[in-house]
Amino acid sequence: xxxxQMTQEAKKIYDYLTELDIDEQAVYDTIDGETxxxxxxxNYGHVIRAINADVESIKQEQERLAKRKRAFxxxxxxxxxxxxEAMNAIDMKKVMDPLFTISVRNNAESVEVLDESxxxxxxxxxxxxxxxxxxxxxxxxxxxxxxxxLIRTQSVIIK
Numbered sequence: 762x763x764x765x766q767m768t769q770e771a772k773k774i775y776d777y778l779t780e781l782d783i784d785e786q787a788v789y790d791t792i793d794g795e796t797x798x799x800x801x802x803x804n805y806g807h808v809i810r811a812i813n814a815d816v817e818s819i820k821q822e823q824e825r826l827a828k829r830k831r832a833f834x835x836x837x838x839x840x841x842x843x844x845x846e847a848m849n850a851i852d853m854k855k856v857m858d859p860l861f862t863i864s865v866r867n868n869a870e871s872v873e874v875l876d877e878s879x880x881x882x883x884x885x886x887x888x889x890x891x892x893x894x895x896x897x898x899x900x901x902x903x904x905x906x907x908x909x910x911l912i913r914t915q916s917v918i919i920k
Contacts, residue, residue, distance in 0.1 A: 762796070762797070764798075764801050764802075764805070767796045767797065767798045768798070770795070770796045771792045771795075771796045771798050774788075774791060774792050774795055774796070775788060775792060778791060806919045809919055844863065848863075849865065853865075896909045897911065
């Protein structure tokens with residue numbers, strides 16, 4: 762029986778036994794004895810722990826690969842800088858090969874900011890961002906905030 766089916770069966774037993782005003786622990790013991798839902802939930806917990814270990818392993822591998830990627834990108838950038846210096850030193854504009862062409866290109870103009878503190882406010886972007894903390898404090902103090910509400914969710918914790 763899968764967890765969904767067990768839950769349906771457990772709900773029927775729960776509804777029946779709570780109508781009879783039976784002790785809460787006896788209700789849960791009966792549900793477990795009839796459905797085996799406790800064992801199923803425990804098995805889910807074991808699977809979740811195993812998957813969490815895989816997730817952590819993948820996270821570490823992603824970090825390792827990201828570092829390696831950055832190292833390769835830095836190496837490529839450094840090689841291109843040396844190529845540009847060499848080609849500019851001898852005023853060479855193009856090198857041809859059957860597989861590719863290497864050439865010096867004049868890029869579009871770009872801005873180099875030397876000192877941000879000297880720039881006028883007109884040259885800054887203002888990022889508009891929702892402050893959930895401020896909204897939560899306002900709602901908790903009884904204020905009405907159009908477009909937002911307080912919610913309380915639930916989650917399962919495996920210790």
